[in-house]
Amino acid sequence: MPDHPTEDRLSTLLNAEVYWTARAMQEQGSRFYRALGTALEAADLANRRRLYGTWPDEFWDFYRRGLRLRDEWGEG
Numbered sequence: 001m002p003d004h005p006t007e008d009r010l011s012t013l014l015n016a017e018v019y020w021t022a023r024a025m026q027e028q029g030s031r032f033y034r035a036l037g038t039a040l041e042a043a044d045l046a047n048r049r050r051l052y053g054t055w056p057d058e059f060w061d062f063y064r065r066g067l068r069l070r071d072e073w074g075e076g
Contacts, residue, residue, distance in 0.1 A: 009060050013052045020066030021059065028065060033058070
């Protein structure tokens, strides 16, 4: 998947299933990112937008990791 400009990334993140991004964060991230993954799972749309807007590159990285996890589990 090619890299996208920030607005395209934000749109993709907001429309994507949260589960795999949060799971990747909780399994592969530092303590800080594990906590953000938990927050992401609990967040409503407005708060997800805040999270994604604050750390766009980090969430994009974990989104892509989540896609790989999903594929490994045969869910994709």
